[in-house]
Amino acid sequence: MTDPAKFFDAYPRFLESSETGPWLDRLNARYFALIHQNRHLLEGARVLDLACHDGRFSFAALQNGARHVVGIDFKAHLVDAATGHLGAYGVTPDRYTFLAGDMFDYLEQERDFDVVLCFGILYHINEHMRLFDQIAASSPRAILVDTRVSTLDGAVIELLSPLGKSPPEPGNAVEGHPTRAAFDAMFSSFGWQVQYFDWLASGLCGDARMYDYRTGERVSAVIECPEYAVPAEARHAAVQEVLDKEAERENLFMLVANVARRHDISPQALRTWVNQAQRRRTREAGFKG
Ligand SMILES: C[S@@+](CC[C@H](N)C(=O)[O-])C[C@H]1O[C@@H](n2cnc3c(N)ncnc32)[C@H](O)[C@@H]1O
Known part of the structure; x- marks a missing residue:
């Protein structure tokens, strides 16, 4: 059994392919908070991993009892890497499907999932309510979220350039960073109940590379969606x-x-x-x- 505090030590291929936050300690801490703590929700679940990158958390969900995972990411080379990694680590191909494409297009069709992973994506988009509307239509019982949040006051979405500047230079692309209050308003509008992971109490964010979790600039949460049970x-x-x-x-x-x-x-x-x-x-x- 893999030590839950050192999950990715046993799977180094993800460190080689990762193009974002590729540090072992950070990946391990995120694994513990996002997957290990929620393994009761993943047991037997059909999981959708939005912005799956190289499949690290799709794989982790499968190792924690998920029945099947669909992972989707814009970048074809990362999706290929995901397929390669899961094959190399002995997961049978009937348990996963990796797709290169836009998650909004994918969710436009009617889908059915038990758990949706929304890790590292909610600050790269501008259409949060559209995404949550699409997710709600797939009737999940839970959504797991890990995201940067704006530290402005109030329920607002701060526009930043992809380089992190706010306000963005004129003519620059913009990404929407909701505040925690904005996320709470959006989630509760669907009747969803949010439980934030307490990073400070966890003792997992002491490392310099975990500063965003320590300062509250990044949050992780479990969202329970009781509407899935409406007949x-x-x-x-x-x-x-x-x-x-x-x-x-x-x-x-x-x-x-x-x-x-x-x-x-x-x-x-x-x-x-x-x-x-x-x-x-x-x-x-x-x-x-
Ligand atoms: C910061 S990474 C997050 C990776 C991983 N989920 C994690 O949390 O470690 C963001 C990923 O989102 C993907 N992405 C951004 N917009 C997307 C979209 N509309 N559809 C699918 N993938 C998208 C990028 O290609 C990138 O791999």
Whole structure:
């Protein structure tokens, strides 16, 4: 059995391929907090690893009982490395699928996962609510998050250039860094419950390379998504009620809030299912001018 405090010592291939935070102690500490602590959630799960990089956490999830992992990353050479590493470490190919591509495109299709890993990606995008909406549509029971956060006050998304400058130089690309309060607002809108990992109490962030966790500039959390347990018939009934009444020109925001309250589900989750139903309808019927 691998020592959970030194997981990556036994799997050095990931250190060679990593293009981000490639230090053994940091990877081991992250493994402990993000995977080992959550192994009860991973047991038997179908896992989606967003921005999987070289497959390090996909592999770690499989070693902790996940049934199957889909890993997706923009970079084809990293996805190839992921496939090579898992093969070299004896994981049978029926337990993983690595895809090179955009996670938003992948999630556009209807998907079904038990656990979604969102590690090191939520500060590289600008469409957080779109991503959470897509994740919610795949009905996970939990989302594991590890992300930088803005240290500004309030529930805001700070725009930074990819080089970390805020405000970005005019004409530069921008990435959105939500504050912790902004993440809390987004998660709770879906009815999700967040539990942050206590990095300071863990004793795992003493090393100089763990400064971002120590200072609270980076956080890790388990998000439980109780909506996954809402039975399909109850979802369908709530969605149908919104779609029927929408045709009567009721205000959609109020309508969703009222129907959600009556069915005891979160408004954002209902909004996600309504969006999903509307997308399905458009796919079948095409856009109408
Ligand atoms: C900082 S790394 C995170 C790697 C790993 N998940 C971790 O936490 O150690 C960010 C990764 O996100 C990938 N990426 C960024 N935007 C993406 C997108 N829209 N779809 C898929 N991958 C994306 C990059 O190619 C890169 O490998």
